[in-house]
Amino acid sequence: GENVEQHPSTLSVQEGDSAVIKCTYSDSASNYFPWYKQELGKRPQLIIDIRSNVGEKKDQRIAVTLNKTAKHFSLHITETQPEDSAVYFCAAHSSSSGGYNKLIFGAGTRLAVHP
């Protein structure tokens, strides 16, 4: 079945450093790749997404890159701040037999930003 692998599972950085999280997906038909940030006990929040017609997208300190040939995409956070500490999930759209798109999630990366 469809699968999304995410690495690393934990990431610890100093405030101001950059953080990179990488994901690979198996469904070559996937065309939408969102990233979610989840704080403890709260809902996942969409922070950035990318569709297959572009290779890179940036929003202030957050950027996402997509390599469709290699079937991998990455999240880049620059100038990290303590409030960036959370669990980050990547996801990939996967078409179902019913014709709708469902999201397949990676296992998550626990990011800790130390002051």
Added chain:
Amino acid sequence: GAVVSQHPSWVICKSGTSVKIECRSLDFQATTMFWYRQFPKQSLMLMATSNEGSKATYEQGVEKDKFLINHASLTLSTLTVTSAHPEDSSFYICSATRILGLAGDEQYFGPGTRLTVT
């Protein structure tokens, strides 16, 4: 925009009883909603897809007779955990799909329901 609510936010029930969780899209219509379960320090596991006006589609390994889903309207889906057992204790999160037209669609999550079965 794109607000999804979920009720209740937490519930404690006794083993053998049933619990209903509601998921509502407040400012958009959602023909498709999804139900996830998340155990501590784990990822979101898709349980089923709720489609307005038709039967839900369950993921492999999810018992449809135990987790009843009803998509009553374009803004409401409910998940009923029947004959709950302690191993059903988890964080249940719904999401609703907002159609962006030619731009595709986006999923927005509810705040989750923490279920504890004693």
